[in-house]
Amino acid sequence: MKLNSLKQLVKEELKKALNNKQLNEMDDWFDYLPDHPARQSDDNIRKGYEPKESPFTILANTGESAIFERDGKLYYFYYDVIDKDDFEEYADREIVSVEPDGEGGYDEELSDDWEMNDDTVSNYLNDNYSKLEIGKGLDDYEEGKEFLEIDEPLKNEILSTFNDNTVKAALDKLK
Helix, strand or coil: CCHHHHHHHHHHHHHHHHHCCCCCCCCCHHHHCCCCHHHCCCCCEECCCCCCCCCCEEEEECCCEEEEEECCEEEEEECCCCCHHHHHHHCCEEEEEEEECCCCCEEEEECCCCCCCHHHHHHHHHHHHHHCCEEEHHHHHHCCCCEEECCHHHHHHHHHHCCCHHHHHHHCCCC
């Protein structure tokens, strides 16, 4: 079966489902189409490096630090002291141009504009946590360690520093 025939078949089935009210009436029917723009990959974006294993899950990002969870424990990662260039390979970046490299391949010029978003911070941490200064609690926080297991005193310090609902919600998970 050709791809166009398959797409047409899917469209027809979705339209039938809409007519039978099998889909939620609040949903837009076109959101389910395979050729919807939200379902397409952006060929102009180079995905950042993602580590094979990601044991830490990001819960909150303040723009200078983040809260992660692993195995029911919470961790505070203060990344503002780390050179921003170290995060670049983990960020999604726009491909500005593609030129032949003279050896049969291509060189991509990537935009210098990228975001320090949750994915970038999470990918960096999960790839580099073993190289960070690791500590536990408020004393190690005050000594300037970058990656800390959160205890109750450190939780209170973080809450006094960041008046943010996502930070509060993340820290509520502390057992």
